[in-house]
Amino acid sequence: MSYALVVAEVRRGVFEERNLDSIGICALMGKDVSLLVPDDNSYLINEKLVNTIIKVKLEEATFLNPLNMVKVVQAVIDYRGNPDTIVFTHSSSGTELASYVAGYFNLPLITDVSGFNKEKNFFYKSYYSDKLFGEFRQTGEGTCVITVRSGSFKEYAVEKASSPITETIEGTPAAEGRSFIEYVEEETAEIDITKAEFLLSVGRGVGNKDEIPDYEELAGMLKAVLSGSRPVIDKQWLPKPRQVGTSGKTVKPKVYLAMGISGAFQHIAGMKDSDCIIAVNKDPEAPIFQYAHFGIIADIHKVRDKLRNIIKG
Amino acid sequence: MNILVFTKRVPATQEEELRIIDEGQGIDFSKVPFKVNDWDNYAVEEAVQIAEKTGGSATAISIGDAESDEVLRRAIAMGIKDGFLIETEQILHDPNARATLIFNFLKKEGIPYDAIFTGVQSEDDQFAAVGGILAAKLGLPYASMIIGIDSLEQGHMIVQRELEGGLQERIKIILPCVLSIQSGINEPRYVSIMGIRKASKVERKLFKAKAYDENLNSMIEVVKWVYPPKKGGATILSGELEGVCKDLLGILKEKGVY
Numbered sequence: 001m002s003y004a005l006v007v008a009e010v011r012r013g014v015f016e017e018r019n020l021d022s023i024g025i026c027a028l029m030g031k032d033v034s035l036l037v038p039d040d041n042s043y044l045i046n047e048k049l050v051n052t053i054i055k056v057k058l059e060e061a062t063f064l065n066p067l068n069m070v071k072v073v074q075a076v077i078d079y080r081g082n083p084d085t086i087v088f089t090h091s092s093s094g095t096e097l098a099s100y101v102a103g104y105f106n107l108p109l110i111t112d113v114s115g116f117n118k119e120k121n122f123f124y125k126s127y128y129s130d131k132l133f134g135e136f137r138q139t140g141e142g143t144c145v146i147t148v149r150s151g152s153f154k155e156y157a158v159e160k161a162s163s164p165i166t167e168t169i170e171g172t173p174a175a176e177g178r179s180f181i182e183y184v185e186e187e188t189a190e191i192d193i194t195k196a197e198f199l200l201s202v203g204r205g206v207g208n209k210d211e212i213p214d215y216e217e218l219a220g221m222l223k224a225v226l227s228g229s230r231p232v233i234d235k236q237w238l239p240k241p242r243q244v245g246t247s248g249k250t251v252k253p254k255v256y257l258a259m260g261i262s263g264a265f266q267h268i269a270g271m272k273d274s275d276c277i278i279a280v281n282k283d284p285e286a287p288i289f290q291y292a293h294f295g296i297i298a299d300i301h302k303v304r305d306k307l308r309n310i311i312k313g
Numbered sequence: 314m315n316i317l318v319f320t321k322r323v324p325a326t327q328e329e330e331l332r333i334i335d336e337g338q339g340i341d342f343s344k345v346p347f348k349v350n351d352w353d354n355y356a357v358e359e360a361v362q363i364a365e366k367t368g369g370s371a372t373a374i375s376i377g378d379a380e381s382d383e384v385l386r387r388a389i390a391m392g393i394k395d396g397f398l399i400e401t402e403q404i405l406h407d408p409n410a411r412a413t414l415i416f417n418f419l420k421k422e423g424i425p426y427d428a429i430f431t432g433v434q435s436e437d438d439q440f441a442a443v444g445g446i447l448a449a450k451l452g453l454p455y456a457s458m459i460i461g462i463d464s465l466e467q468g469h470m471i472v473q474r475e476l477e478g479g480l481q482e483r484i485k486i487i488l489p490c491v492l493s494i495q496s497g498i499n500e501p502r503y504v505s506i507m508g509i510r511k512a513s514k515v516e517r518k519l520f521k522a523k524a525y526d527e528n529l530n531s532m533i534e535v536v537k538w539v540y541p542p543k544k545g546g547a548t549i550l551s552g553e554l555e556g557v558c559k560d561l562l563g564i565l566k567e568k569g570v571y
Binding site (some may be wrong): 013139279292310 | 324325326327328330331333341385398407408412436437438440441444445447448449450454455456458473474475478479480482484485486487490493496500531533534537538540541543544545546547549550551555557558559561562564568570571
């Protein structure tokens with residue numbers, strides 16, 4: 001029987017919520033779901049979402065190592081036959097594992113899938129930071145590997161009445177080429193941006209480091225906390241704990257004022273649930289306008305200067 | 314240490330409007346400028362720093378049309394020793410096709426290396442996959458999202474990987490290996506026009522893709538290009554800047570934050 005193999009991400013004993021997107025796309029595709037999980041934790045899974053749970057006797061860090069994952073997938077294939085889709089999350093671990101599995105088994109790979117068309121059987125994949133999308137499909141038959149974008153398919157992961165079969169397979173000896181040492185927590189922040197009611201967030205559009213103090217001043221005048229998108233943090237214009245996005249913090253302020261941020265999905269994922277999003281950008285095609293409640297199409301420096309003038313009276 | 318680093322020329326679409334042409338079969342790039350893929354700048358910088366620290370050399374490789382020579386010259390201006398261009402006019406959307414071409418090239422040319430670096434992803438197709446596929450084909454250990462190389466020992470490295478929500482993981486990886494380098498790992502050095510001109514005098518080696526992969530077969534295909542679906546979208550505040558800014562302050566007051 002054809003089935004989809006969903007490789008779960010479990011991090012420090014938590015079954016990551018983005019796994020629901022992996023399960024959701026399988027439901028949308030109309031496939032039976034076999035969920036592959038490491039067996040060393042007591043994390044919570046909503047079992048009614050899947051048909052089979054395959055537990056592998058491995059610790060989570062060993063499970064999430066691509067060198068081990070290919071052996072685990074081989075063990076599943078030996079046991080259950082070829083899945084027609086292998087699904088990973090589009091995350092740090094998911095992309096790492098998916099590409100290695102695709103290379104090892106010589107399988108087609110489509111990453112960052114954010115839509116699926118059932119009639120035409122194609123995957124919808126972002127290009128150019130969401131400015132365009134491609135309708136993709138595999139050219140041949142057989143197993144296809146995909147990674148799915150967080151937040152894209154969660155709604156399709158609805159409960160079924162049946163309870164799943166649980167199977168346990170032996171783990172493989174940990175690979176020697178790569179080994180886990182430890183998790184490292186981010187440095188503690190001087191200000192916790194997740195607690196702010198009003199965030200003024202700046203992005204690449206700020207242009208250069210010398211402009212930052214002026215935005216700090218504006219934030220102070222507005223009683224907002226200054227945060228930033230990835231490019232601003234990478235360039236060390238703002239400290240890492242001020243980063244909004246998947247690799248930084250997820251925030252839900254009352255107001256999120258995004259200045260010079262075009263809206264890569266990694267950023268959107270970190271702020272889309274804010275009560276009110278206001279975006280200022282000179283590019284009317286910037287994806288952030290799709291998520292914002294209010295938009296201003298203008299040069300951010302001019303907006304900044306004008307706001308300061310008005311507030312100063 | 315000898316490091317191979319991949320660098321790609323991509324359209325600079327940040328502030329450009331992209332137009333779909335030929336009924337969804339093509340994209341009009343005639344007015345779009347091109348640049349080095351952002352992530353590759355960090356990978357090149359990291360390779361140069363390691364070569365400077367440990368001895369050995371860093372070599373930049375690009376797959377693309379003749380124009381991609383421009384990203385190799387830039388890499389050489391940053392301190393890369395050699396630049397190899399694997400030339401093809403074909404746009405390889407499939408990361409499998411790219412990785413297979415690289416795999417065949419490395420095998421046939423017998424190029425020595427201790428580590429292979431790629432950027433985490435390219436700005437155009439965002440696959441984040443070539444490094445992983447290549448590593449698996451070569452039978453080498455792989456790690457992605459590298460934001461720090463803590464130590465470089467005989468035969469292995471201790472590296473930091475970025476995970477989600479500010480969490481990182483420290484791992485040990487045996488050489489030779491493939492790493493995908495995340496932005497922010499270093500500060501790519503400034504490259505002057507003079508530097509690029511000087512780099513033009515360093516010979517770049519040209520290889521034809523056809524010599525390594527006759528057909529460049531793809532396992533996936535683009536059926537059609539489409540524009541993103543319009544979600545509700547923002548209410549655009551328009552008019553004179555003064556009025557727009559006053560409207561903005563009004564919204565902040567209404568929301569109770571100002």
